Amino acid sequence: MPDIRQPEMRYIEDDALTPMRIEHLCEEIYADDVLEQKYNYLVYHFEREGAYIRARAYLDEVDEVAIYGPYESELMESAPVEDAEFFGLVLDYLKRRYVEIKTLSKDDASGYRTIWRAPDDAQR
Secondary structure, eight states: OOOOOOOOOOOOOOOSSOOSEEEEEEEEEEETTEEEEEEEEEEEEEEETTEEEEEEEEGGGTTEEEEEEEESSSSTTOOBOOOHHHHHHHHHHHHTTOSEEEEEOSSSTTSEEEEEEOOGGGOO
16 A cells, blocks of 8 residues: 655744835826836835835736845935844745845846745745
């Protein structure tokens, strides 16, 4: 008789860190009443002990998300801060939801570089 074993199953419900706010935004740019560009996206806001990280996912590229930060605060002109643990917790949260995670890069022509990609067998 063949050995039929059930795989060990784990159920993960909780994240170690969750966003303080998630926004669903839509920006439309018109030129003379003609729609030129449309951006439909989610913005995740994370904050912890004086550090802030924002992540943005465009809904036409639903498997990708970009991380900005950590910074001192949510203000656009705030200074960058070092908080590897906080950054790691945000990565963990996003890894459960996205196939590819990017960050800003001055070295890449696109302005972004991939910092994590799910293994091929784990992609949705």
